[in-house]
Amino acid sequence: MKTKTVYEPTRGLVDRDLTYCPGCTHGIIHKLIGEVLVEKGLLDTSVGIASVGCSVMSYEFFNCDMQQAAHGRAPAVATGVKRVRPETTVFTYQGDGDLASIGMAEIVHAAHRGENITVIFVNNAIYGMTGGQMAPTTLPGQKTTTSPTGRNVVDTGLPLRMSELLATVPGATYLERVSVHDPKHVRKAKKALEKAFDVQTNKKGFSMIEFISTCPVNWGMNPNDSLAWAVDSLIDYYPLGVYKDGGDSDAS
């Protein structure tokens, strides 16, 4: 009987166990990035920037040159790499605590300069690695270890929508929010990643794909319920879609 390969792990990831908790969607997002880099022939000339948070170990997983950045500073580190090695593909992989809280200045200004890099932003509305504290993206009423009775928006404000915020920055070129809660959306997310890396390859400037993700452990839910909550609650506050396609300078 003849056998044929219908599926195999992507060469874009190192063949080793991931450190992420069971049921979280980091694994799917990693796989999509690895696949896109391989399929576009970019993997061997890429530099990825790992951030601080659950993705701190991501330099162990992407099968290309990697640098590990200080908390929030991945877009600045990526800027340094891209400016001295413009022929390489440079991407950051950051969570919502890293990108939307401590790293707010670096992400906004990387977009502002129209830095020709691709940012992968994984938004699960909580600090995962440190044990479930409130993030700027935590939903109103959402219980975390630093908002034990639920996020009180009077004290802590309403959650930040980063794709919408960056869409107001003239230098940003491509911004899309996607989800990986079912196969249809996984395929759509992959297309978004392809688009983002194409923007970089074509030297069109700053691109960011925001992934709505889950954190079963810190949300206190099983993986299925987590996916359902991501759809019902997170996507309701963070609508999926393209927030920017083409730089303001292109439009003029």
Added chain:
Amino acid sequence: MAKVLMKGNEAMALAAIKGGCDAFFGYPITPQNEIPEYLSYHMKKEGRVFVQAESEVAAINMVYGAAGAGARVMTSSSSPGIALKQEGISYLAGSELPCVILSVMRGGPGLGGIQPSQGDYNQITRGGGNGDYHVLAFAPETLQETVEIVKQSFDLADYYRNPVMIAVDGLIGQMMEPVDVETSVPKKTIPPKDWAAEGKSGERGKRNTVVSLHLDPYMLEKHNFALKKKYDEMVDNEQRFETIQTDDAEIVIVAYGTVARIARTAIEALRRDGVKVGMIRPISIWPFPEKAFATLGEQSHTLLTVEMSLGQMLQDVKLANNGKRTVRFYGRAGGVVPDSKEIIKEVYDALGRQSS
């Protein structure tokens, strides 16, 4: 090449270009603004990289990325800005990335002032970043010495895979002096940067990672010991100093940078009065040149440390002296530059005599 009259900050910027700086990332702060201003034009002209970052924090992390990709990189700042860079400097040291950092010191603490100071000696030699690390640090006295050290520093950074800081006070940054930037400087043999994460995993046949994270305590301790070995090598090989008329000196001034210049004037005047006074001038401030103190004869009974701070290098002088001689201190702060007459008075006080 003939000497050219240049402002200190611009001379340092030009020396960086001559030293092979590929990329500069910086942020405006007085009194070092002429460095990014000069480089914004001249780096672009040379086809090299210049980025004005959104903050000191971003600038040092851009340095990290570019250094991690194998480039020769520099940033510059002044006291509060260097404070902001400390996190990044710790990461650079931890990830063993080479870079050059120019520090043009002004008065502090806090926003302090914008006049020259040496109040960041501890910040530079002890470091405000976390963990067991050191940076090679030099504190030159003249613009000629400054440009030569800046030129060499890229080699030193690459050789040790470690940040190198050049600390001058605002006076050296702002004054003009004739300099020859073409002077040849000692070279180091630099191994290829086969560790760099620069997007060549395909060509190399393996992927490189630039990290400062070691979650296993035994692995981190091993890394700490490896770094320590490197710092010990710096202590053995990179102590730099000048001794001035110390052969017969009964009293030895210890001063660096601008203060050393003023002390020279004081020494000339004192020698004319028959006072046996000399000077140890540290050029490296980390490693501190303790070897200089071993060169002193038995007749040297007193060390007079003079700083534009309230006694920071003083601690290193006391450690190097190890209780052998009397240690005295004179300092001005806040941006006030001492006069040679003040130093002369301190020397006479130390000798228990009145000025003649």
